[in-house]
Amino acid sequence: MFVDVHTHDINIDNHEVIKIVNLGFTVNTFWDGDFPVLFSAGIHPWDANQNFDLNDFREILRKENVVAVGESGLDKSHKETFGKQHEIFLKMIDFSEKIHKPLIIHAVRTYSDIISIKKETKAKMPWIIHGFQGSPESAQQLIRHDLFLSFGEFLYRNENQAVKVLRSIPVEKLFLETDVSGRNIVDVYEKAAALMNCDIDFLEEKIFDNFKQIFGYGKLEEQDTYFGW
Numbered sequence: 724m725f726v727d728v729h730t731h732d733i734n735i736d737n738h739e740v741i742k743i744v745n746l747g748f749t750v751n752t753f754w755d756g757d758f759p760v761l762f763s764a765g766i767h768p769w770d771a772n773q774n775f776d777l778n779d780f781r782e783i784l785r786k787e788n789v790v791a792v793g794e795s796g797l798d799k800s801h802k803e804t805f806g807k808q809h810e811i812f813l814k815m816i817d818f819s820e821k822i823h824k825p826l827i828i829h830a831v832r833t834y835s836d837i838i839s840i841k842k843e844t845k846a847k848m849p850w851i852i853h854g855f856q857g858s859p860e861s862a863q864q865l866i867r868h869d870l871f872l873s874f875g876e877f878l879y880r881n882e883n884q885a886v887k888v889l890r891s892i893p894v895e896k897l898f899l900e901t902d903v904s905g906r907n908i909v910d911v912y913e914k915a916a917a918l919m920n921c922d923i924d925f926l927e928e929k930i931f932d933n934f935k936q937i938f939g940y941g942k943l944e945e946q947d948t949y950f951g952w
């Protein structure tokens with residue numbers, strides 16, 4: 724079973740893939756019932772200035788097929804709303820802790836801020852940095868603070884750096900994603916396996932283990948309408 728831990732693509736083309744589809748708070752439609760997809764819901768830092776109702780949001784997060792909070796986080800390319808982004812991010816962390824769902828993080832030039840906030844909040848739920856594209860040193864620091872890293876376009880855009888990063892982190896901390904790229908997640912697995920010089924089967928198994936560990940496989944398995952397991 725392949726896992727696409729962060730995507731905006733709702734289409735289901737492959738039943739060997741579990742995907743976590745991101746719902747922004749601006750999405751009014753929520754797919755209820757037995758839609759065979761999992762969701763994450765969060766307030767994106769780019770939407771920091773928009774109006775939203777946190778109570779509605781809390782209700783969405785309670786739904787069973789919403790398995791993660793996010794993407795939320797901090798983005799320094801949008802400096803003008805940084806204060807507000809921070810405020811919202813703390814709220815999302817609080818939701819994640821209270822509702823016991825992992826947090827999917829959008830971080831641009833803010834890896835050290837994320838680590839400081841993790842220390843300050845003492846948050847216990849798993850945190851996944853999606854779309855990681857930093858240095859091996861930042862990867863090490865994030866891993867030391869127990870974060871997970873998810874890779875997508877970085878594997879294609881900056882192969883040399885991606886090889887160094889991938890080979891410097893434990894596979895127990897690894898996820899892969901398609902985000903908005905429109906790629907097939909299986910291709911992303913192939914690319915990562917080539918860069919890591921390992922078998923795609925190995926990655927498939929290890930990342931599925933990571934998924935089961937942090938998204939509560941036992942709980943999901945009972946909802947077999949979602950997957951046909």
Ligand SMILES: [Zn+2]
Pocket residue numbers: 729730731745794902903
């Ligand atoms: Zn995204």
